Amino acid sequence: MTRRLGLREQHKRRTREAIGVAAMSLFFEHGYDSVTIADVARQAGVSVATVFNYFDTKEDLFFDEVDPLQAALVATVRDCPRGSSVLLALQEQVIYQLTAGRTDADADEVVRFHAAIVESADLQRHEQHIQLLRRQVLSQALAEALAADAHSFTAELAAAQYLAAEAVIGAELRSRLLGGQPLPAALTALQPLIAAVFTTLRTGLGPMVKAGAR
Incomplete structure (x- = not known):
């Protein structure tokens, strides 16, 4: 019985992967908006x-x-050792996802992924929707980690600021890739930006005095 369930799960995993591969192949070749679910099903x-x-x-x-x-x-926040900086753990997570975690990535595929989002209003809207969901779960995880109330403005503000920082870094990566910069060079160039962004998160924006003469 266990073996049967194992084989069934393997089949489901292979089917899901086959559908995903077929979908991305069509999206990259024809453009996201031009592809239908029926096209994906036929391809898979x-x-x-x-x-x-x-x-x-x-x-x-x-x-x-x-x-x-x-x-x-969420695991990055929950697995952060007691007494350690959650913000530093989140910074290391960003570095991993955008640099170390991408060392084996298909550079052309990464570029086409970002290009597809830029070319589709539907994907841009869904990307924003994803950010709202991530903000909710991150805020909850931060509230637990900081031993704060579930509706603590500190946790909610921290989640919003982290995701805004992540968006700034992601936008810079997207701009560099779509501008023709090779993936390894773009990832290397992101490192000082990541450091500067998280320094700002730790120290705050300050009074933001308007520059220029009156």
């Missing part, structure tokens, strides 16, 4: 119903790594 050799068994929406096909990345973000 499954029915449309089967696609929806694994993915709720077309956007989920594109942003297939959202759940594991969100889980990793």
